[in-house]
Amino acid sequence: MRAPFELDLHVPNFNYPGTSPEALFDKLVEIATAAEASGFSSLSLMDHLHQIGPVGPPENFMFDGNTMLAAIAARTSAIHLGLLVGGVTYRNPALVAKITTTLDVISGGRAVLGLGAAWFEEEHKAYGYAFPPLKTRFEYLEDALNITRRMFTEEVATYHGTHFHVEGAFNNPKPIRGDIPILIGGSGERKTLRFVAKYADGSNLFGDVERVKHLLGVLEGHCEDVGRDPAEITKTRMGTVYIAPTHEAAMVKFEPALAAAADPDRARAGAFVGEPSEVAEQVQAYLDAGLDGITITLPDVHDIETVKLAGETLGAVIGTRAR
Numbered sequence: 001m002r003a004p005f006e007l008d009l010h011v012p013n014f015n016y017p018g019t020s021p022e023a024l025f026d027k028l029v030e031i032a033t034a035a036e037a038s039g040f041s042s043l044s045l046m047d048h049l050h051q052i053g054p055v056g057p058p059e060n061f062m063f064d065g066n067t068m069l070a071a072i073a074a075r076t077s078a079i080h081l082g083l084l085v086g087g088v089t090y091r092n093p094a095l096v097a098k099i100t101t102t103l104d105v106i107s108g109g110r111a112v113l114g115l116g117a118a119w120f121e122e123e124h125k126a127y128g129y130a131f132p133p134l135k136t137r138f139e140y141l142e143d144a145l146n147i148t149r150r151m152f153t154e155e156v157a158t159y160h161g162t163h164f165h166v167e168g169a170f171n172n173p174k175p176i177r178g179d180i181p182i183l184i185g186g187s188g189e190r191k192t193l194r195f196v197a198k199y200a201d202g203s204n205l206f207g208d209v210e211r212v213k214h215l216l217g218v219l220e221g222h223c224e225d226v227g228r229d230p231a232e233i234t235k236t237r238m239g240t241v242y243i244a245p246t247h248e249a250a251m252v253k254f255e256p257a258l259a260a261a262a263d264p265d266r267a268r269a270g271a272f273v274g275e276p277s278e279v280a281e282q283v284q285a286y287l288d289a290g291l292d293g294i295t296i297t298l299p300d301v302h303d304i305e306t307v308k309l310a311g312e313t314l315g316a317v318i319g320t321r322a323r
Contacts, residue, residue, distance in 0.1 A: 003112055003181040003202025003234040004080045006293030007320045008042040009035045009307070010238070013051075014061040016302035024061070028068070029075045031301055036079035038308045039315020042112065044084035044295070045069060049127050052120060054262070066099050073107035082112030084204065084295065085185035089118040089129055089137060093144035094166050097151035101175050109176030112202070113148060116185045117141045117192075138191050139163055145182065145199040152179050183234070187211075189218045197222035202234040208269050209289050212237055216290045234292045239283075241296045242273045243310050250274050257299060272296070276313040283317055293318050 011031065019027050032043050045068060046052070051060035069081045081103065086096060096113070104111035117137040118124075124131035132140075143161030150157035151171040158167050183202030186192040196203040196219060205215050216235060223230045242254040254273045261267035272282045283294050294314065300306050314320075 001177065001179050001181045001201050002232060002292075003183040003200075005042045005044070005082070005112060005183060005202050005204070005234055005236055005295060007040050007311070007314050007318050008044050008084070008236065008293070008295040009040045009301070009311070010044045010046075010084050010295050010297045011301055012046050012055045012297060013299075013301070014063065015056060019302065021061070025068075025071065027302065028072060030304060031307055032072045032076050032079060034304045034307045035311055036076050038311025039320045040079060040311045041293070041320045042080035042082065043072065044082050044112075044114065047083045047086045047090065047114075048120065049123055052123075058126075066103065069111075070103050070106050073103060073110065076107075076110075078110070080110045080112050081107055082183065083114040085114035085116035085183065087118030087120075088115060088140040088144045089124065089131065093140075093147040093164050094151060094169055096144065097148040097171055100148070100180055101152065101171055101173075104175045104177075104180055105173060111175070112181050112183055114183045114185060114204075115141060115144055115148075136163070138195075141184075141195065142199075145184075145195065149179075149182065149199070181234075187215055189215070193219045194222045194225075196233060197228055197230075198226050200233060202236070204295055205235065205237045205291075206270075207237070209285050212286060212291060213289045235290065236293045236295045237286055237291055238270075238295045238297075240271045241279060241298055241310055241314075242271060243276065243279050243298075243306065243313065245275060245309070247275045247278060250278075253300065276309065279310075280313055280317045283314055287318070 035043055045065040047065045050058040050062050065083045100111050100113045121131045139162040143164040146159050150159050152175050157169040181201035184196045184200040185204045187205050220230050242250050244250040250273050258264055272279045
């Protein structure tokens with residue numbers, strides 16, 4: 001079951017011009033329905049308790065991602081929904097399986113489970129969560145991958161891991177499709193991509209074209225080690241899109257972000273900038289490198305016309321418009 005994240009609209013920011021808290025949910029529904037109609041295969045939210053840099057200051061708005069996804073699920077009909085990605089330090093993995101299955105039932109079978117080892121130490125301290133060493137967090141992740149899959153697919157789940165276990169755990173009703181695709185975020189070559197090969201249905205990477213080619217080669221090696229076809233895994237890359245009807249208008253959007261970036265070279269490398277044909281060409285280079293799709297953020301996601309333009313442009317490139 002490949003993760004249906006070929007064209008994902010990732011929404012990390014909830015502070016929009018002229019949008020008060022009481023109007024914010026309706027704005028998010030407007031964004032989600034526009035994305036659904038214009039070609040996006042999925043919509044994802046972050047799993048954070050306060051805002052992260054460089055998206056915004058910590059006092060900015062932040063929702064519980066799972067709760068908001070469930071609400072959006074009730075207002076949409078086709079777009080897939082998931083966290084990009086859920087931190088394994090915040091919840092018991094058996095609870096994660098129940099929450100994600102609940103989202104799947106609410107959405108009629110559109111949930112995707114995103115998991116990662118978690119990274120934001122300051123947030124853990126602020127909200128009273130332990131932040132164990134990376135080695136331990138990867139042990140949490142492997143336990144979570146095993147427990148959630150068993151609870152999605154087995155009548156009664158039992159698993160004894162390094163830190164978490166289930167013993168005769170029920171997860172009824174089961175997911176609508178009999179399982180839920182699992183996506184792992186991150187580009188770590190030794191552990192993250194090995195876990196992708198062994199456990200996941202999707203992988204979201206970072207880096208320029210050459211870096212992505214290298215990472216895909218690493219993933220193929222891990223797949224060979226575990227006897228798995230890499231084609232079973234949806235492979236995407238995160239990027240920020242600055243798109244407008246003309247090149248000049250797109251640059252007007254991009255130049256302030258570039259000027260404000262702590263690392264302009266990194267900001268430039270992570271961005272797709274231009275009018276539709278330019279952005280399409282930039283994304284096509286990653287598809288030619290071996291990716292199946294792209295996960296994007298739109299700094300002006302509150303502008304519904306921009307959402308539509310991005311979805312129609314990239315949906316045509318990736319093929320989601322025909323589905």
